Amino acid sequence: MYSDHELTSGPAAERGTGSGDPDTASPEQAAGDSLWSGDTGTLGEASRRALLDLLKGPYLSGRRRPQLWQALVADEGPIRSRLHDLFLELVIDHTEEFAFTRKVSTGELQVPAALRTEALTFLDTAMLLVLRQQLLMAAGEQRVIAGQTDVFGQLSVYSQGDESTWAKRLNSSWTKMHNKFNVLHKVEEGRAEISPVLKIMVDHEQARSFTELYRGLADSDARPDPEPEPESGHPDDTTTEGTP
């Protein structure tokens, strides 16, 4: 699979055209600079790191990683093209300085999904909406930090069953927002930063489709669950930390 010379990396200076230290590789570095012998990549080092960061997700933040952000902005075209090779599109928010990838949506072609999707429970959808609303109402703040108690309070209108079961459900969704959906980042116990990516994940269209879903549920008292058994095999109360 690997030829020998790819695995043994020679001194970098040998091939560099004088742009110097690879750690501070600037996006202006001429495309086509190979970083190691046998390298066929065409992006500068920083841009490659930016590309990798995008693929790893959940998003590349300009505030947290200014160098990669600069590289991304300078090399946006080529990076976009690399992502297209993987059926992914690049979403950039220049004002808020964050970028992420998502599956290209095209009517012309059925494309394979490089990114995974996660099934949403009813409570997940409601929590996403509440978080999105908090993000919206805090417009103008650089970072929006949500309190678990506030969010749970807003969701109390949908409460079902006895108190402790409901609290367990809430906690389970809250944990999923952190570990699975990656839209919350823990700040301290009970406080979490809402990922800016949620702005684009839940947009107008998504909100509309939630509404339609809810109306459908309310009209037909039948339960449209594709898997009628209520996840009894793996109760979602357990933390899903680290499980793929």
Added chain:
Amino acid sequence: MPSLVRALTVQRLLREDTTLRMLRMDSLPLLAGVLAEYLAAPNAKVPTQDLHEAVDAELDTLRTHLDLGERTAKAYCDDWRQAGLLLRRPASDARGETYELTPQARHGLRIIEELISPRATATESRLVSLTGALRQLTIATDPDIGSRLAALQAEREELDDRIRRVQSGEADVLDSRRALERVEDILTQAEDLPTDFARVRSRFEQLNHELRVNILTGDDLPGGVLDEVFRGVDLIESSDEGQTFAAFSRLVRDPEVSASFEADLRAILDRDFTRSLPTASRSTLRGLLRTLKDGSRTVQDSLAEFARGLRRYVLSLEYQRDRQLRLALQEALAAAVPAADSIQPYQRTGMDLQMTGMQWSSVGEIGLYDPSDYDAGPVLDDAPLALVDVETLRELARQTEIDFVELEDNVNTVLGGMPQSERSAGVSVATVLERFPATQGAASVVGLMSLAARHGTVDEDRTEPIQWDGDDGRTRRARVQHHAFTGRIR
């Protein structure tokens, strides 16, 4: 103000005013002690975690002196935040959040400070600056050019007179006591500044938030906020607070003004009389210009940021999308209420959320199973079983436990060998020990005494000598309270 009106106003303030509420809080000693220590400095901010830790540490010490419950620092800080004393903001350079004091809390701390070390206000210095200010105001506002000129003339003559006196060598230097008084006066005024800055800033924030929410909800657009923003009118800057602050900030940033201010401060700090000032006052004085500049810059920066953000928000037409989104979100949340009746919260909706990152795993991440990691060393063999007789086991038990069965038998035997009449007088522990010497040393003595305490009588006024042999074969003696058995045990 009639007393009723004032009384009702104060009653309302007791309910609503944050500073008053703070002064009436049970946790005030802790609050004032800790927050003054960590957050009172102008523009001070502390990461939430750090404050929690600091308060927890203080709680440990304070619990021994004050009547505090078992509450944690976090719970206290939450209370104070809800009471409007602490402000929590996302930290700009880290992931966490920071605490700072609200203007109301600063005000409260100032009042407490004032109570701890009251300052005389009826000083000569205060009077001098009052009359001076009054005089300046009269001249500046006098519409009559004639009398204004006359006043200015009089001022000049007084100056000329002072110049003559200084030239002729008449000592005119302020004596140090009065000079110190004036410095104190200046410092008192300077202490108000952080509170002012905080108040201006929070007012701007409030304005910014109100405008944003107005634009977003569109419920209440006074005089076309949007139009005004479009016309480039900076609503925040042109508010009353904005204009007052802008004048202040211009003055602070004026290089000429600040240079002469700085020079005056240095000159005063070089004078002999300021030597006697406490170090804290000297450093406040030295840092006065810095404080003014920093405070004004913080306010200025947030002002500029709000204004820029607001203008961009409106110009980019982002607000239109946001308004629609807001409605859509509300609609969805409302539609979810009836839907909640026909679906369990944990049930899948059939909808998926697309993740924005790949799940990566490479061969390199897989850790190889190394059996030696789980090697716990050679297997331990079972020791060969040996036969133990009951006597050995009993001996083992007697080394760790008092043999009550033996002691009870002894007591009953002694009692049984006695005529009824003597028995009622009681058989003391010493008597039992005479008949049956202690087989377990001190343990037997303890056993007998506790049996007597449980089943017999204890005479606190009498003592008796007892003796027993220790493990080493030597005899030990002691005087113990008179414990006696009066009847058979069991």
